[in-house]
Amino acid sequence: MTPPPSSRGRWDVVVAGAGPAGLAVAAACAVRGLRVALVAPHLRPWHQTYCLWADELDAATTALAGPAGGPALGARYPATVVRTSTGQRDLGRGYARLHNDVVHGLLLDQFATGGGVTVPGTVTGVQDDGRQVTLADGTTLTAGLVVDARGGGPGSAQQRAWGERVTGDVGDLVPPGSALFMDWVTLREAAVPQPPVFLYGMALDDGTTLLEATSLAARPPVPLPHLRDRLHRLMAEAGLRTAEEPEKVAIPLDAAVRRGAGVPVGAAAGLVHPATGYSVATSLRTGAAVADAVLAGADADAVRALVRSARRRATLGLFALGREVLLGLDEEQTDTFFSTFFTLPPSAWNAYLDTGSSPADVAATMWRVARALPPAGRRSLATGVARAVRPRSRAVTA
Ligand SMILES: Cc1cc2nc3c(=O)[nH]c(=O)nc-3n(C[C@H](O)[C@H](O)[C@H](O)COP(=O)(O)OP(=O)(O)OC[C@H]3O[C@@H](n4cnc5c(N)ncnc54)[C@H](O)[C@@H]3O)c2cc1C
Incomplete structure (x- = not known):
């Protein structure tokens, strides 16, 4: 299908992919009056069980539905329990499960009300320095900015x-x-x-x-x-x-960032937490920030820098180091690690679970875990860090 051209023959924004990251950006852009086309193979509600912290659900509700709220965007669990061999504890931070149908419906509604146009199809390429999108059926769309929300690659971990x-x-x-x-x-x-x-x-x-x-x-x-x-x-x-x-x-957990000419968001931008796999709360929050930047005239490089700022890249690097350490732990060592991790003050372990945390806070948490571990746990951690920072052997020698 060839979509109707926008009034000036060019879209302000073309979004590829309608997962949480793509749909959040598309809806936020449409709400702000930008001319948006959303290219997706289908628009069925997401089937995954998406969870986040209850306070993140509050933030997402405000970002998506405004301060007055609206229908409940998720189910809430007042207690969040962790069980290790040292016992069971309530973390004191509520948990939540997204009502996918409600969130998906709300975003689609905002998108349509704002004049967004859905283009059923599959993106095969982004050309012309990120201004043109080609679909599998040969359709081309021209845009001021192309947002790549096609998800992440397979990764090795x-x-x-x-x-x-x-x-x-x-x-x-x-x-x-x-x-x-x-x-x-x-x-x-x-x-x-x-x-x-x-x-x-x-x-x-x-x-x-x-x-x-x-x-x-x-x-x-x-x-x-x-x-x-x-x-x-x-x-x-x-x-x-x-x-x-x-x-x-x-x-x-370690998929490469999509480096094409579009501006990647969500999993395509490597924003899945490298050690825990979470990204939905961040994606739902990020839509508005991207749309505000585009509305203010930001170009592709500026939006890229907003989505993957130097600070965020540094934080992600520390999480990736943490993941590499975890990869080397056996069952007992992992149990010891989390027994210790969740005895840290909530502000410390929360910092480690949020890709929006500052690198300084994350590094401080990592240091605190290392100090709090029993000697055997500290030794496995040190071995893991050494393995993680060791340069990989080269396949080709001179
Ligand atoms: C089963 C499961 C459960 C998860 N649970 C959680 C959780 O509880 N909490 C959490 O935070 N994270 C969770 N995650 C991890 C992560 O947050 C999700 O993978 C999330 O869906 C990533 O969102 P996204 O929009 O960036 O990418 P995706 O959800 O992968 O969306 C990409 C979209 O792009 C479309 N697409 C792909 N190629 C093209 C193309 N060429 N042209 C057009 N469209 C295309 C796809 O059809 C898809 O709809 C879970 C992941 C899985 C698989």
């Missing part, structure tokens, strides 16, 4: 999870009213060494409970059948039954 929506009495596996953020105890199986895997879970709106066996970060990624089998053994022991199709999670 991934977070993986196998999730089941279960029926039956979950007992204290997921304490009532809480989100189980990380449980490093329940899926441990004594017999053989296994990759570090934690249980993640929360009650869903339909009365079922989502349980996920999750590998936080692994290179190569942990095979999904391994995660499935560990979760299924737990379910069999607890008498839980599967209610629906499983959720299979694979989040690249």
Whole structure:
């Protein structure tokens, strides 16, 4: 389909991709009166279970719906529980699960009301110094700015999870009213060494409970059948039954930034947290900032620098170092690491979970964890840092 040309034959902004990052930018641009085309293969609501902190949901609600709010953009869990071999603790920071249909509907509505035009299709290239987009069907669109929200590449390290929506009495596996953020105890199986895997879970709106066996970060990624089998053994022991199709999670943690002529946002910009895999809260907040900059006349380089500022790149670099250290830890060391991590003051561990934190705050947290670890944990951390900063051996020699 050839879209109708904008009034001057050129779009202010063409957005490629309608995940959370692309749709947030497209809606924010349309709301501000910019002429926007959104190219996407389809506009179905996102199927992933997207979670974020409750305060991030508040910030997203204000950013998307204004201070008066609107329909609830997510379900809230007042308590967020972490379980390690040293015990169970409520982190004291509420958790939330996005209502994808509501958020998706709200953004699409804003987009359409602001005059945005959807172009069904697939982008195959961005040319002319980021001013022209080509689609698989041969259509070309000309724009002042092209935003690349096509998601990230596969990467070599991934977070993986196998999730089941279960029926039956979950007992204290997921304490009532809480989100189980990380449980490093329940899926441990004594017999053989296994990759570090934690249980993640929360009650869903339909009365079922989502349980996920999750590998936080692994290179190569942990095979999904391994995660499935560990979760299924737990379910069999607890008498839980599967209610629906499983959720299979694979989040690249070290995907390269898309370097084409467009301005990347979201996963395409490498803004998935390199150690935890989160990005949705950041993407929902970033739409407005990008749109404001475009409206103020910022060019592609200026918007790129806004999305991936030097400060943010430094922060991401520290998270990547943290990920490399985690990759080297076995189950017991990982359990020790998180037992220690969550005894830090909330401001310290929160800094480590947010890609918007300053590099100084993140470095301070890393230093505090290192100091708080028992001697054996500190040794594994030091080994991990040494491995992470060691230059990779070269494939070609003189
Ligand atoms: C199962 C799962 C669960 C996750 N859970 C969480 C979570 O709880 N919290 C969190 O913060 N993060 C989570 N993540 C990680 C991350 O935040 C998501 O991957 C998020 O979807 C990234 O958003 P995005 O908009 O940048 O990219 P994507 O969501 O990947 O969107 C890219 C879009 O671009 C489209 N596209 C691709 N190629 C083209 C093309 N050539 N032309 C046009 N369109 C194209 C795709 O169809 C897609 O719709 C999860 C990831 C997965 C896979």
